[in-house]
Amino acid sequence: MSVIPVNDDTSFAAEVANTKKPVVLVFLSDNKASGRESEVLKQLTDADDSRFKVLSRNFIEGGTVEKAFDVRSAPTALLLQIDTIVGLSSLDALKSKINSVFKLEPPV
Template sequence: MTLISVDQSNFEERVLSANMPVVVLFCTKGKKSSDSMIASLEKAAQAQAGKILFLEKAFDPEGEVERNYDVQSAPTTLMLDKSGDLVRTVVGFYNYADLFKTWVDGLAAPDA
């Protein structure tokens, strides 16, 4: 599985209809830290296929979704439980092999 691109028009629908935990990356393609985070989340998406939905959204500093979740910079990653409630916000780059993997694995746990 790979990251699925979403935008303002389909963000809420994708998150609310997921019926599983969701990880959303707000990124600016071409920015080194965002590109590194995309690569890291691609690995996470493969490892957690069918357990967590991984989405990416182009960061828009004026965007409604960004305002609703208080996303102020890219990369920022939101982790939402299967009810769509925010569990964790990660600002900046984290390598999937490091602490970030622990957070994602915890999100995929059956009681998450």
């Protein structure tokens, strides 16, 4: 599995509408915290966990998707329509939150 970039409204809508899996959407920018978050996302997707889909979007202040989810800064991760996490700190924290919110069993 890899992080799927959705930097325009059309690709965002298509990726979210065409999946039955839970979606983790992460807004990133060019700041240091987003750089660390990108590394966490890479580690998460390297695990090839197909139970959920991971999307990334370049944060655009005032962007359509950002407004829809009231995202005001990056990095911000959304577990769509379920939870919001601002400023994640580690791979374990993100995995734990995803498993908890989506009630997923650890992969075998």
